[in-house]
Amino acid sequence: MNDLTSNDDYRDWIVSIKSQVQASQIKAAVAVNHAMMDLYWFIGEQIVAKQQTAKWGDGVLKQMSKDLTAEFPALKGFSRRNLFYMRKWVRFWQGGGEKVQQVAAPGSEKVQQLAAQLPLSAIRAVSQIPWGHNLVLLDKLDDRADALFYVKKTIENNWSRAVLTHQIESGLHLREGKAIDNFDATLPQPESDFARQLLRDPYNFDFLTLTQRHNERELEDGLIDHLTKFLLELGAGFAFVGRQYKINVDGDDYSIDLLFYHVRLHCYIVIELKVDKFKPEFAGKLNFYISAVDSQIRTDADAPTLGILICKSKSDIKVEYSLRNITKPIGVSEYQITEHLPDDLRSSLPTIEQIEAEFGETDGE
Numbered sequence: 364m365n366d367l368t369s370n371d372d373y374r375d376w377i378v379s380i381k382s383q384v385q386a387s388q389i390k391a392a393v394a395v396n397h398a399m400m401d402l403y404w405f406i407g408e409q410i411v412a413k414q415q416t417a418k419w420g421d422g423v424l425k426q427m428s429k430d431l432t433a434e435f436p437a438l439k440g441f442s443r444r445n446l447f448y449m450r451k452w453v454r455f456w457q458g459g460g461e462k463v464q465q466v467a468a469p470g471s472e473k474v475q476q477l478a479a480q481l482p483l484s485a486i487r488a489v490s491q492i493p494w495g496h497n498l499v500l501l502d503k504l505d506d507r508a509d510a511l512f513y514v515k516k517t518i519e520n521n522w523s524r525a526v527l528t529h530q531i532e533s534g535l536h537l538r539e540g541k542a543i544d545n546f547d548a549t550l551p552q553p554e555s556d557f558a559r560q561l562l563r564d565p566y567n568f569d570f571l572t573l574t575q576r577h578n579e580r581e582l583e584d585g586l587i588d589h590l591t592k593f594l595l596e597l598g599a600g601f602a603f604v605g606r607q608y609k610i611n612v613d614g615d616d617y618s619i620d621l622l623f624y625h626v627r628l629h630c631y632i633v634i635e636l637k638v639d640k641f642k643p644e645f646a647g648k649l650n651f652y653i654s655a656v657d658s659q660i661r662t663d664a665d666a667p668t669l670g671i672l673i674c675k676s677k678s679d680i681k682v683e684y685s686l687r688n689i690t691k692p693i694g695v696s697e698y699q700i701t702e703h704l705p706d707d708l709r710s711s712l713p714t715i716e717q718i719e720a721e722f723g724e725t726d727g728e
Contacts, residue, residue: 396490396491396493396494397490397491399440399494400489400490400494401490403440403449403452403494404449404452404453404490406446406449407449407450407451407452407453407454408453410423410424410427410446410449410450410453411450411453411454414450421447424443424446424447424450425443427441427443427446428441428442428443428446440494448497448498448501451501452497452501455501455507455510456489456507458507488511488514488515488518489511489514491514491518492514492517492518493524495524496517496522496524496527499524499527499528499531500513500514500527500531503528503531503532504531509536512536513527513530513531513535513536516530516535519599520598520599526595529595533567533569533596534567535563538563538564538565538566538567539560539562539563539598540559540560540562540563541562541563541564542559542562542563542564542671542694542695542696543564543677543679543682543683543686543694543695544558544559544562544686544692544693544694544695545686545687545689545692545693546558546559546692546694549667549689549690549691549692549693550667550692554628554666555692557627557628558628558669558692558694559694561597561598561600561625561628561632561669561671561694562671562694562696563596563598563696564696564697565696565697565698565699566596566597566673566696566697566698566699567596567698567699568582568585568586568593568596568698568699568700569699569700570589570592570593570596571585571586571589571700572585573585573700577638578638579620579636579637579638582636582638583606583607583620583621583636586621586636587606590603597623599627600625600626600627600628601623601624601625601626601632602623602624602625602626603621603623604622604623604624604631605619605621605622606620606621606622607619607620608621608622610652610655610656610659610660612655617651617652617655619633619635619652619656620634620635620636621633621634621635621636622634622656625669628666628669629664629665629666630661630665630666630667630668630669631656631660631661631665631668631669632668632669632670632671633649633652633653633656633668633669633670633671634670634671634672634673635648635649635652635670635671635672635673636673637672637673637674637675638675639674639675640674640675640676640677640678641672641674641676641677641678641681641682641685641695643681643684643685645672645674645685646672646682646685646686646689646693646695647685647689649670649672649693650670650689650691650693652670653668653669653670653691653692653693654691656668657691667691667692668691668692669692669693669694670691670692670693670694671693671694671695671696672693672694672695672696673696673697673698674695674696674697674698675697675698676697677695677696677697682695
């Protein structure tokens with residue numbers, strides 16, 4: 364038999380076969396996860412019910428773990444700790460109360476019995492994320508609405524458990540869509556809502572270590588050096604185009620701090636960084652850059668270019684006044700960082716105030 368590995372038709376054919384196998388593996392894994400989640404919900408619900416009617420204490424979890432592990436030695440997940448989380452999971456999504464409610468497992472035929480407490484889509488969504496992700500939600504959140512926010516984001520963005528943990532700890536649910544923008548006036552529905560979901564306020568740049576008086580270039584350098592983490596903070600869909608992106612308008616050169624393309628909104632996104640508090644002229648400059656990108660780079664296949672201005676601080680009312688009559692879509696947010704030095708250096712280095720006192724610079728900058 365001839366060596367088929369050098370045959371183009373065979374290589375193309377085997378690639379298609381591998382793709383189908385991979386797709387089947389994914390479907391099987393999803394099906395297994397749904398079945399496991401149904402089982403865990405059933406067990407958790409049974410524990411809640413029995414502890415209510417039989418007045419059993421937590422000792423039942425230890426005995427259950429022993430009996431189920433002995434009966435099904437090949438199956439994992441019957442530890443006392445996991446049984447505890449099954450009970451906690453059911454209580455959490457039932458509302459956290461002690462009253463037992465006869466509801467079905469997520470995704471089953473009788474799931475509508477829980478619809479009075481949570482939307483049907485919510486219950487189905489909970490069963491779509493892995494059990495380990497559910498444990499993170501149970502450990503870190505007390506509010507079901509917040510948990511549901513992260514469930515949906517996990518499904519949309521295919522977050523790993525580590526990414527989910529990071530997003531919760533950074534308070535994403537408190538920051539997304541909180542920036543001030545003019546999207547309602549400059550974009551049609553539903554694009555304005557989609558664009559608003561891109562914005563966060565503040566942006567969390569805690570992955571940077573900057574001096575207290577960092578400048579815009581230092582901030583920009585830090586973001587590019589940590590581009591992967593920066594993209595994670597920006598959110599899903601951002602594709603990096605360039606930094607200090609050059610455009611020429613009527614013979615004069617200008618540089619855009621950061622230029623991205625959003626693959627879901629199909630539009631360019633201009634990001635300008637300011638290490639000062641917001642000034643009205645910042646919005647005018649960003650509006651100019653957006654117009655230039657729309658005229659010189661954007662094609663007929665692209666949606667209108669968006670602008671994001673990220674400042675050290677801002678006055679909300681000044682931002683609102685500045686954006687009121689601007690026709691280009693712009694959002695304005697703050698950023699936050701953790702300014703720190705290693706402990707062994709902090710005690711040996713002089714402070715800014717000490718340096719200024721030494722040189723007689725009592726008036727500051």
